[in-house]
Amino acid sequence: MSWTWFHKLGSPKWFFQFASRWSLGVFLSGVVLLLIGLVWGLAFAPEDYQQGNSFRIIYIHVPAAILAQSCYLGLGVAGFVFLVWQMKMAPIFIKSVAPLGALVALIALVSGAIWGKPTWGTWWVWDARLTSVLVLFLLYMGVIAIQNSLEDKILADKAVAVIGVVGLINLPIIKYSVEWWNTLHQPATFKLTEKPAMPMEMWLPLLISSLGLYLFIAGLAMLRMQTEVLNRERRSSWVKEEVLKNGI
Amino acid sequence: MAFDSFSDFLQMGRHGFYVWSTYGISGVILFAIAWQSWQQKKQVKRQLAKRFIREQEK
Numbered sequence: 001m002s003w004t005w006f007h008k009l010g011s012p013k014w015f016f017q018f019a020s021r022w023s024l025g026v027f028l029s030g031v032v033l034l035l036i037g038l039v040w041g042l043a044f045a046p047e048d049y050q051q052g053n054s055f056r057i058i059y060i061h062v063p064a065a066i067l068a069q070s071c072y073l074g075l076g077v078a079g080f081v082f083l084v085w086q087m088k089m090a091p092i093f094i095k096s097v098a099p100l101g102a103l104v105a106l107i108a109l110v111s112g113a114i115w116g117k118p119t120w121g122t123w124w125v126w127d128a129r130l131t132s133v134l135v136l137f138l139l140y141m142g143v144i145a146i147q148n149s150l151e152d153k154i155l156a157d158k159a160v161a162v163i164g165v166v167g168l169i170n171l172p173i174i175k176y177s178v179e180w181w182n183t184l185h186q187p188a189t190f191k192l193t194e195k196p197a198m199p200m201e202m203w204l205p206l207l208i209s210s211l212g213l214y215l216f217i218a219g220l221a222m223l224r225m226q227t228e229v230l231n232r233e234r235r236s237s238w239v240k241e242e243v244l245k246n247g248i
Numbered sequence: 249m250a251f252d253s254f255s256d257f258l259q260m261g262r263h264g265f266y267v268w269s270t271y272g273i274s275g276v277i278l279f280a281i282a283w284q285s286w287q288q289k290k291q292v293k294r295q296l297a298k299r300f301i302r303e304q305e306k
Contacts, residue, residue, distance in 0.1 A: 027282070038271070042257075042267070042271075043249055043250065043251065043257060044249060044250055045250060046250055047250055047261070052260075052261045052262070052263055053260035053261040053263045053264075053267060054260070054261075054263035054266050054267060056260065056263075056267050057266065057267055057270045060270060060271060060274045061270075064274070099281070100281060103277050103278075103281050106277065107273075107274045107277055107278075110270070110273055110274075111270045111273075111274060114266050114269055114270045114273075115266065115270070117266060118262075118263055118266050216278065216282075220281060220282060220285045223285045223286065223289060224285050224288070224289075226289060227285075227288050227289040227292050230289075230292055230293065230296060231292055231296075234296055234299075239296065240296075240300050243293055243296045243297045243300060244297055244300055244301075
């Protein structure tokens with residue numbers, strides 16, 4: 001297997017050019033898929049026989065919840081890559097994705113709380129699933145706070161990489177929280193090994209809105225990484241050319 | 249359509265408030281982060297351009 005792609009991806013300049021070409025397209029295809037999935041889910045999917053129409057909150061809640069975890073997985077892996085190989089792009093990824101992950105986790109928490117009220121009769125319970133997702137949100141906030149508060153940028157990159165790696169332990173806790181502990185929360189919606197528990201007309205729009213949110217956030221992550229690359233590589237001549245190319 | 253009329257759609261049975269507030273809040277958050285990401289890139293580019301031009305003039 002050729003590793004050239006890995007080395008290319010580690011080059012800020014190569015990444016910047018790659019992202020310039022793709023970020024907007026990825027973002028816009030995310031917007032389109034998200035709209036299709038949401039309109040389908042909100043207006044056309046059949047009503048749930050138990051929960052009525054409140055179940056339609058699922059079309060943002062589940063995509064946000066799995067994406068918040070995926071972002072953290074990426075962040076933790078990037079942290080590991082940085083600690084082991086000092087790859088330049090890794091802290092750029094962490095810094096760019098942390099705010100996105102935090103807001104997506106916030107959407108998962110808020111939508112879950114609003115969904116909980118008509119379904120469980122309460123906005124919040126301190127059970128394992130909800131608490132572990134709150135911890136996920138707080139981990140993101142920790143990463144953001146450290147990036148913004150440490151004057152020493154090299155130290156900040158290392159510190160958030162360590163938090164990223166250590167925080168990975170939270171992901172299996174989130175995943176298995178609905179199996180290990182008694183909880184109000186229903187079990188997983190997406191399973192790789194089993195057929196979905198909901199009918200196709202409900203499940204398909206959920207798949208589409210999930211893909212849409214992934215692409216939406218991926219596009220923004222690329223955009224934010226471009227900004228961060230410009231900032232960090234400001235002393236390279238290619239940044240100067242890039243910035244002055246279009247005038248001010 | 250899973251609903252008989254548009255007002256039915258807005259009411260969502262008796263769950264209109266929950267469903268629409270969820271999507272309202274989520275929409276605002278997503279729009280805000282997209283806008284901020286875009287603005288931040290523009291702003292950084294502008295700052296760097298100013299700095300490079302100042303350096304050239306020296």
